[in-house]
Amino acid sequence: MSSIKRLVLDLMKPNEIENVEFARTIAGMDGVDGVNASLLESDKKVQNLKLTIEGEAIDDGEITNTIENLGGTVHSVDEVACGDRLVEESPTHQD
Amino acid sequence: MPSRIETYRNLLRDENVRSISRRYFISNGFDGTLTCIGIIVGSFLGGSQSAMEIVRVVAGGTVGLAASGVWSVWEIERAEKLAELKRVEEKMLTDLEGTKLHDQKGAARKVNAAMSGLGPTIGMLLPIAPYFLVGVALSILWATVLGVAIGVGILFAFGAYMGGISEQNWVIAGVRTGAVGIVVGAINIVLPG
Numbered sequence: 001m002s003s004i005k006r007l008v009l010d011l012m013k014p015n016e017i018e019n020v021e022f023a024r025t026i027a028g029m030d031g032v033d034g035v036n037a038s039l040l041e042s043d044k045k046v047q048n049l050k051l052t053i054e055g056e057a058i059d060d061g062e063i064t065n066t067i068e069n070l071g072g073t074v075h076s077v078d079e080v081a082c083g084d085r086l087v088e089e090s091p092t093h094q095d
Numbered sequence: 096m097p098s099r100i101e102t103y104r105n106l107l108r109d110e111n112v113r114s115i116s117r118r119y120f121i122s123n124g125f126d127g128t129l130t131c132i133g134i135i136v137g138s139f140l141g142g143s144q145s146a147m148e149i150v151r152v153v154a155g156g157t158v159g160l161a162a163s164g165v166w167s168v169w170e171i172e173r174a175e176k177l178a179e180l181k182r183v184e185e186k187m188l189t190d191l192e193g194t195k196l197h198d199q200k201g202a203a204r205k206v207n208a209a210m211s212g213l214g215p216t217i218g219m220l221l222p223i224a225p226y227f228l229v230g231v232a233l234s235i236l237w238a239t240v241l242g243v244a245i246g247v248g249i250l251f252a253f254g255a256y257m258g259g260i261s262e263q264n265w266v267i268a269g270v271r272t273g274a275v276g277i278v279v280g281a282i283n284i285v286l287p288g
Contacts, residue, residue, distance in 0.1 A: 046183065
């Protein structure tokens with residue numbers, strides 16, 4: 001099975017758990033080389049985050065579990081890149 | 096996973112946890128100190144109790160107030176934190192039981208309850224320290240005077256601390272709270288009987 005090199009997730013999390021904590025925890029996981037956490041939307045109690053995770057062999061199941069243990073929920077998987085090399089999204093005529 | 100000590104260290108850095116703990120600590124510490132001043136002045140004026148009897152009465156009161164502080168805050172914070180969690184769960188449309196947020200709130204409740212019990216324990220036990228020197232270096236009158244002075248000092252420290260965190264003049268804030276101790280002692284003296 002080919003390994004996941006990049007995973008972009010849209011997730012919701014409670015405000016009380018800091019964005020830094022999400023980024024740090026996931027960045028410390030096996031197979032993950034780096035994480036970017038961007039705030040998409042902020043409410044009184046919850047926030048929407050876009051997490052861009054890159055690494056040699058990202059375990060998507062473990063990532064989801066970790067996010068849920070921290071109190072977050074994954075809304076959608078917005079981008080996945082798998083295989084031996086990282087492939088960027090290709091522009092199409094519709095774009 | 097962070098160790099338990101690390102979790103509590105992080106919690107003590109959390110301004111929300113510190114702020115709630117501080118309120119319980121000072122509020123219950125105030126109750127304890129003023130109760131202690133009332134007991135020692137009243138017992139001295141009664142004139143029939145020995146130093147160790149006064150210590151026993153205050154120690155009994157300490158157990159009562161500390162237990163009340165811990166127990167009440169444990170229950171209050173359980174309800175408050177569960178309500179907070181439910182509000183977040185409604186927004187998230189998910190159950191947060193067993194998550195870090197849930198554990199964090201449980202640990203914060205323990206810190207809040209411990210600080211709530213610590214306030215009256217300090218406020219009641221420190222002023223009775225001079226009674227252990229009665230018969231050795233102090234008379235019961237001087238032990239009472241010193242006890243009231245320690246109580247007033249604790250109240251001053253509470254006020255000065257609050258003045259410090261709210262960026263007021265800490266001396267004036269301390270004098271304002273310390274004066275209550277003197278007022279309580281004075282009321283006991285002028286009370287009939």
